[in-house]
Amino acid sequence: MVGTPAYRRIYEDLSARIHAGELAPNAQLPGEALLAEQFGVARMTVRQAIGQLADDALVVRRQGVGTFVAGDAAGRRSLNRLTSFTEDMSGAARKVETELLLRAICDPKPDVAAALGLTAGARVVRIRRLRRVAGVPVLLNDSHLPYGLFPSLDREDLIEGSLYRTLETRYDTRLRRADQRIRAVAASRELARLLDIAPRSPLLRSERITLSDRNTAIEFARSWARPDFELSVHLQR
Amino acid sequence: MVGTPAYRRIYEDLSARIHAGELAPNAQLPGEALLAEQFGVARMTVRQAIGQLADDALVVRRQGVGTFVAGDAAGRRSLNRLTSFTEDMSGAARKVETELLLRAICDPKPDVAAALGLTAGARVVRIRRLRRVAGVPVLLNDSHLPYGLFPSLDREDLIEGSLYRTLETRYDTRLRRADQRIRAVAASRELARLLDIAPRSPLLRSERITLSDRNTAIEFARSWARPDFELSVHLQR
DNA sequence: GAGTGGTCTAGACCACATG
DNA sequence: ATGTGGTCTAGACCACTCA
Numbered sequence: 244m245v246g247t248p249a250y251r252r253i254y255e256d257l258s259a260r261i262h263a264g265e266l267a268p269n270a271q272l273p274g275e276a277l278l279a280e281q282f283g284v285a286r287m288t289v290r291q292a293i294g295q296l297a298d299d300a301l302v303v304r305r306q307g308v309g310t311f312v313a314g315d316a317a318g319r320r321s322l323n324r325l326t327s328f329t330e331d332m333s334g335a336a337r338k339v340e341t342e343l344l345l346r347a348i349c350d351p352k353p354d355v356a357a358a359l360g361l362t363a364g365a366r367v368v369r370i371r372r373l374r375r376v377a378g379v380p381v382l383l384n385d386s387h388l389p390y391g392l393f394p395s396l397d398r399e400d401l402i403e404g405s406l407y408r409t410l411e412t413r414y415d416t417r418l419r420r421a422d423q424r425i426r427a428v429a430a431s432r433e434l435a436r437l438l439d440i441a442p443r444s445p446l447l448r449s450e451r452i453t454l455s456d457r458n459t460a461i462e463f464a465r466s467w468a469r470p471d472f473e474l475s476v477h478l479q480r
Numbered sequence: 481m482v483g484t485p486a487y488r489r490i491y492e493d494l495s496a497r498i499h500a501g502e503l504a505p506n507a508q509l510p511g512e513a514l515l516a517e518q519f520g521v522a523r524m525t526v527r528q529a530i531g532q533l534a535d536d537a538l539v540v541r542r543q544g545v546g547t548f549v550a551g552d553a554a555g556r557r558s559l560n561r562l563t564s565f566t567e568d569m570s571g572a573a574r575k576v577e578t579e580l581l582l583r584a585i586c587d588p589k590p591d592v593a594a595a596l597g598l599t600a601g602a603r604v605v606r607i608r609r610l611r612r613v614a615g616v617p618v619l620l621n622d623s624h625l626p627y628g629l630f631p632s633l634d635r636e637d638l639i640e641g642s643l644y645r646t647l648e649t650r651y652d653t654r655l656r657r658a659d660q661r662i663r664a665v666a667a668s669r670e671l672a673r674l675l676d677i678a679p680r681s682p683l684l685r686s687e688r689i690t691l692s693d694r695n696t697a698i699e700f701a702r703s704w705a706r707p708d709f710e711l712s713v714h715l716q717r
Numbered sequence: 718g719a720g721t722g723g724t725c726t727a728g729a730c731c732a733c734a735t736g
Numbered sequence: 737a738t739g740t741g742g743t744c745t746a747g748a749c750c751a752c753t754c755a
Contacts, residue, residue: 248743274721285745287524290722298535300659305695306722307752315659323560325715346587420557421715422537422552427664427682427707445664458542463502474662476713478562480655485724511740522726527741544733642743 249284255294256282258321261301261312272302272310291335299324300477322477325421325453327407328374328382337377341404344437345371348390348397351407355387358463366390368397370406373437380438381472392416406462416461421453425474428467438469445470486521490529493519495558498538498549509539509547530532536561537714558561559714562690565611565619574614578641581674582608585627585634592624595689595700603627605634607643610674616673617707623701629653643699653698659692662711665704675706682707 244366254271272278275293293310296302299321304310320331332339339454351367359367367387374382385404388396393414402409410416428448435442444465453462468474485563494709497503507513512530530547533539536558541547558569569576588596588604596604613695623643625633630651639646647653651689665685672679683704705711 250743276721285747288744291743293722300657303695304722305753307720307754309721323713323715325717367740413603418717420537423713423715425662425684425711425713426709427684427705429682429707443680445666447662447664447684458540468664470664470666472663476560476660476662478560478660480562480656487724513740522728524727528724530741541741542734544735544739610719709748 245317249282250288250291250295253278253282253289254285254295255375257292257296258299258301261296261316266312268312268314268316270312272312274309275281294356298477298479319475325418327405328384329403329405329408332376339404340375340378341401341403342373342375343404344371344373345369346397349387351387358450359387359389359427359460361389368393370396372402372404380469382466382468383434383437384464386462388462389460392459392461410461417456418461419454419456419458421451425427425449431469434467438467441468447472447474449474485533486519487525490515490519490521490526491532491595494533495536495538498533498553503549505549505551505553507549507592509549509666511546535714535716556712559712562655564642565621566640566642566645569613576641577612578638579610579612580607580641581610582606582640583634586624588624592700595687596624596626596697598626604715605630607633607638607662609641609643617706619703619705620671620674621701621703626697629696629698647698652663654690654693655698656693656695658688660686660688662686667704671704675704677706684711686711 257272266272272293273281275286275289277292278289282289293302293304297304301313301316301321302310303313310321320326325458329339348366350368352363355367356365362369368390370388372384373380376383393410399409399413402412407418410418417421426448427445430440430442430444430446432442434446435444438446446469449466451462451464451466453464454459455461486688492504494504494509495568503509509530510518511528512523515526519526530539530541534541538553538558539547540550561610584606585603586606588598592604593602598604605627607623607625609621610617611621630647636646636650639649648655663685664682667675667677667679667681667683669679671683672681675683683706686703688699688701688703689697690701692698
């Protein structure tokens with residue numbers, strides 16, 4: 244044990260082999276007993292790793308038959324995982340760019356303060372970014388973070404444009420989970436201009452509250468995605 | 481054991497207690513050791529149940545502290561669970577109605593046939609329904625199912641308007657998982673009329689492929705939701 | 718019948734938060 | 737120091753699929 248649990252290492256290992264193509268779509272994984280032997284752990288530990296791969300829809304389990312790489316697992320990222328936009332887009336050959344539109348300390352609007360559970364008078368760092376993929380603007384992201392938790396975020400550059408990587412690296416803040424609400428809205432003139440589409444075009448709007456390890460709200464983010472941007476969800480049972 | 485696994489019964493039990501308000505938001509659950517004793521199972525079995533509640537975002541676990549009912553668990557359903565619209569809306573006091581617009585056997589378009597993995601010439605049962613909540617039309621659903629699997633579905637009425645319940649009850653088909661893709665689109669004239677909104681209003685469009693136990697595609701469904709309809713997702717790690 | 722995943726046990730030790 | 741959840745073991749038996 245080196246800090247990261249065994250099941251996590253196994254998950255990463257298998258996940259990497261799937262994304263690398265070593266385990267091709269529809270290929271059968273080694274049996275759980277064999278994997279347990281190979282990794283030198285108990286079968287329950289292997290099952291914990293494979294269970295997460297199944298949650299991601301990267302593999303499909305069939306009782307009495309085996310576990311198989313999902314048919315569409317090729318370029319796809321894990322579903323229902325809390326990942327940064329940067330991570331989401333990596334693996335694809337497309338180039339991701341981030342344009343920083345705003346970085347400032349603000350007094351939050353009441354809805355933002357409520358979402359973050361801030362006390363009266365607490366301020367937020369607001370970071371507004373436009374994400375481009377292969378030169379096309381696809382997503383406008385407007386994040387609000389408690390200034391008290393990240394007191395120098397307004398003066399630092401983000402690591403490779405990634406807010407989440409910056410939080411983990413510089414503030415030792417491990418992201419744990421997020422609740423996200425999604426709806427369709429019409430593009431305002433400003434959004435239309437930024438995303439290079441016609442005003443009143445349909446957009447996918449998300450509102451996300453991100454929580455840390457310690458279960459404290461770290462970020463409230465609104466984002467708007469171009470109509471050709473798709474969001475995938477995996478549902479079970 | 482009576483067919484349903486112990487962890488499932490524990491999951492249902494706790495889930496019901498949360499929805500009934502017996503376990504109020506932010507209340508602490510009994511410790512895992514105590515629950516194991518109460519249910520007469522090993523602690524690992526209790527953990528399996530609680531793990532699913534955490535996936536649902538119905539409870540939050542905090543190491544060293546305890547497990548707590550989510551603050552917003554009140555009227556909310558489990559997130560990321562494959563549930564029917566009918567189930568989603570139950571629990572709320574609002575009345576759900578279903579208007580059957582179309583039920584017919586059709587030759588599927590190529591994209592539908594591909595999504596269902598049908599052989600050439602195979603036909604589908606198409607079921608188009610408008611769902612109303614408290615009298616307001618909120619969702620148009622257009623489902624396609626392999627006619628070969630459900631040969632009498634075009635002649636039978638749905639049980640309480642619920643397709644999923646009908647499949648489970650009359651065809652002994654247990655739904656297992658679904659992959660869903662979501663995007664924003666502009667309302668056509670027909671959709672606008674059905675959903676009682678202005679043409680070109682932004683809509684949330686979902687495309688869902690539902691798979692059974694045996695991992696065969698059971699349904700390809702497109703649905704369009706009014707702009708005030710929100711979709712919630714829970715992301716982890 | 719052989720092999721697979723699904724469920725379950727009765728322990729153990731660790732990491733963490735709190736009093 | 738105590739109690740919590742997090743990880744892990746080394747088995748066991750069951751349910752299922754397929755040859």
